[in-house]
Amino acid sequence: MISLLFYFMFFVNLFLVVNKKSSKTIASISWVILLFVYGGNIRTGFSDLTYYRQRYYENLNSIIFDDKGYVWLADFFSHKDVSFQVFLAVIFIISSIFIYFIAKKLQCNYNLLILLFSLFYFFYSLEVIRFFIANSIALVAYYWLFHQKRLFFILGMIIAYFFHASIIFLLPFVFFYSIKDGNKKISLLIVVSVFLIVMNLLNGNQSSYLIGLFGPIFNSDSLKERIQFYTGASTRLGFLIYYLYFIFNMVTIYHIRKISYHIENLPLNKLKVVAGVYQQNLYCVIFLPLIMFNVTFFRYIIFTTTLNFVCYAMIFPYLRKSFSKNNNHLVIILSITGFTILWWIMKENVLMFYEALQVNMFN
Structure with a gap:
C-alpha cells in the first residue's frame, strides 16, 4: 500500500511539474507519505540501519556513532522508551524543517523539489541518518553564506x-x-586537485605516499591512523x-x-544563490583525488546534488518556455536522469527498502 501511494504521488507531482503548475496540498500529502516511509523502514541485515537500531536500544558507545548531537538526540528518545521507528520519524521531521526553511526562503516549487528528492536522495537518506540531519542543516548554512552571512554559515556547519x-x-x-563569478581561488583548487589525481595515478593509486608527505608536518600518530583509515583502500x-x-x-x-542569466525578472539574491551553488560544484573537485582511495568522500557530491535540486526548484517558477522548447532544460533533465540511473545501478540494494516496509501500518 505504501509503495503504491509513493508511486502515485510521484506521478502526480510529475504531472504538475510538466504542466508548470504547483500545489502545496499535493506537496504536503507527498511529504506525509515520505514521513511514513521513513518511519516505517525496518530493514535488517547488512545495513547501517541495523547498527543505528542496535546503538539506539543498547545505548552503547561506538566509534562509528560518537557524534555528540546524534548521540544526545538518540539517547533522549531512547531513555523515554520511544520506539526506534518513531525516532526515525522524528529524524525525518527535524531534517524536513531545515529543508522546508530553505525551500520557503528561496520560494522553490515544492512539487519539483519533492519530485527530485524522491528520485534517489530520499532513499539514500534512509540509510545515512546522521548525515541526513547534518546535510539538512548544512543546506540552511549555505543559504546564509549565499546571503553574505559567513558567521551564520560557520555556526551552522559547526x-x-x-x-x-x-x-x-x-x-x-x-x-x-x-560573490564574484570569476574566482581565482577556485581555479587554484582545481589545479591542486588535478595535480593530486596525477600523483595518485603515478603512485599506483595507493595512499601510502600521503603518510610520508603529510605525516611529518603534523607529527601525530592519531592523524596518521586517520589518514590511513580513510585512504587505506584503493x-x-x-x-x-x-x-x-x-x-x-x-x-x-x-x-x-x-x-x-536569461531570466529577466529573476531577483539578484537568487542569481547569487545560483552563482554560489556553481562554485560549490567546482569546490567538490577537491574530493575527486580522495574518492580514488575511498568512495566515502562521494557523500560531498551527494550534498552538492541536493543544492542543485534546490537551485533548480528555485528558478523553476520564473520559467516560461516548456521543457521541449528549451535545450538547457532538456540537458538538465538528461543529466539528472543519467545521475539517477547510475545511482540505482550502483546502489541496487537500496531497492530492498521497499521490502523493509512490508510490516507497517499501511498493510
Missing part, C-alpha cells in the same frame, strides 16, 4: 558537525566562496564511475546557471 563530523570538510568552502579504476556523478552535477548546474 552545529551540523555535531551530527556528522565529516560535514566539516565543507567548511573550508567559506574561504573559497566569492578503488582501482572504480573511481571513474564516481567521477561521472561529478560530471552530471557540473552539467546540471552549468545549464541552470545559463538559464538563470
